Amino acid sequence: MSERLEDIAVAMVADGKGILAADESSGTIKKRFDAIKVESTADSRRDYREMLFRSDEAMSKYISGVILYDETLRQKAVDGTPLADLIKAAGSIPGIKVDAGAKDLTNFPGESITEGLDGLRERLAEYYGLGARFAKWRGVIAIAEGVPTWGAVKQNAQALARYAALCQEAGIVPIVEPEVLMDGAPADHSIDRCAEVTQWVLKTVFDELYDARVSLEGMILKPNMIIDGKNARKAGVEEVAEKTVRVLKATVPSAVPGIAFLSGGQSDEEATAHLSAMNANYDLPWKLTFSYGRALQAAALQAWSGKTENVAAGQRAFTHRARMNSLAAIGTWKTDLEKAA
Ligand code: 13P
Numbered sequence: 001m002s003e004r005l006e007d008i009a010v011a012m013v014a015d016g017k018g019i020l021a022a023d024e025s026s027g028t029i030k031k032r033f034d035a036i037k038v039e040s041t042a043d044s045r046r047d048y049r050e051m052l053f054r055s056d057e058a059m060s061k062y063i064s065g066v067i068l069y070d071e072t073l074r075q076k077a078v079d080g081t082p083l084a085d086l087i088k089a090a091g092s093i094p095g096i097k098v099d100a101g102a103k104d105l106t107n108f109p110g111e112s113i114t115e116g117l118d119g120l121r122e123r124l125a126e127y128y129g130l131g132a133r134f135a136k137w138r139g140v141i142a143i144a145e146g147v148p149t150w151g152a153v154k155q156n157a158q159a160l161a162r163y164a165a166l167c168q169e170a171g172i173v174p175i176v177e178p179e180v181l182m183d184g185a186p187a188d189h190s191i192d193r194c195a196e197v198t199q200w201v202l203k204t205v206f207d208e209l210y211d212a213r214v215s216l217e218g219m220i221l222k223p224n225m226i227i228d229g230k231n232a233r234k235a236g237v238e239e240v241a242e243k244t245v246r247v248l249k250a251t252v253p254s255a256v257p258g259i260a261f262l263s264g265g266q267s268d269e270e271a272t273a274h275l276s277a278m279n280a281n282y283d284l285p286w287k288l289t290f291s292y293g294r295a296l297q298a299a300a301l302q303a304w305s306g307k308t309e310n311v312a313a314g315q316r317a318f319t320h321r322a323r324m325n326s327l328a329a330i331g332t333w334k335t336d337l338e339k340a341a
Contacts, residue, residue: 013258
């Protein structure tokens with residue numbers, strides 16, 4: 001495969017394909033495993049991810065790339081094959097989460113800043129050697145009274161831009177992820193407040209990317225959709241699609257090859273329906289696809305529940321979700337397909 005940033009970015013958003021976010025940190029995967037009563041150990045985390053990466057149909061037909069956590073990029077399958085090689089063998093691209101998580105932002109109560117820039121140049125060189133060709137950095141923006149502030153938006157956008165420039169220097173495509181949260185407290189904000197904040201955040205992020213001389217052709221944007229807060233009323237699919245497309249068109253230059261949404265706490269089917277409606281009903285200058293964590297994995301985790309005899313069932317559940325989202329990425333998903341399965 002070509003190693004040009006532009007070509008990698010285009011491959012990440014190829015027609016009918018999207019990204020599997022399997023980069024849960026050790027703390028987050030423990031929460032997911034607690035919910036299915038599985039102990040989180042290096043081996044159980046390996047077994048779970050090996051199950052996903054060996055889902056041949058899903059990986060070869062629907063998943064363009066997988067975002068890994070540091071531990072996973074270094075792990076080997078039970079038979080000794082590096083997990084990154086399983087991904088490559090399926091025709092998919094290994095990627096790596098490089099941020100060190102969102103921490104409290106000094107002087108800005110209730111807001112966070114994502115850490116991980118120190119030493120990033122050296123870490124990226126190592127990750128490249130381990131096979132990663134794209135990376136992810138997530139900035140987190142909360143909505144509450146008086147929040148977000150300009151200070152927090154600006155500082156998170158600057159960190160994203162510095163990260164993106166370092167990635168491109170290393171031959172790695174940056175996924176730029178400024179997530180405006182749908183949950184957190186109080187999470188009762190309206191869809192229009194989400195639109196206003198997201199537009200402000202994306203405008204600021206693209207200003208900073210420009211100032212940092214980041215090549216837009218060699219990056220992927222990973223935004224939230226425009227939706228109501230988790231504890232507010234729930235807008236219909238058409239409204240979410242219309243408002244999301246409107247904000248993206250107002251802020252994302254058409255030089256960006258693709259936009260891959262996070263699921264952020266939407267249900268599996270909501271995340272799929274929203275994506276499909278955007279692709280079905282709008283003329284768009286970029287590819288719109290998925291980079292889901294929870295919305296691709298929840299059913300598979302449940303079906304697997306840590307048992308070897310459930311591996312095939314876990315793979316079926318993952319493959320179904322991947323196929324539904326693949327259809328959504330080309331705008332042809334229908335509710336009936338869920339029922340048929
Ligand atoms: P969710 O789809 O579960 O929000 O995860 C995507 C992700 O990578 C968040 O950083």
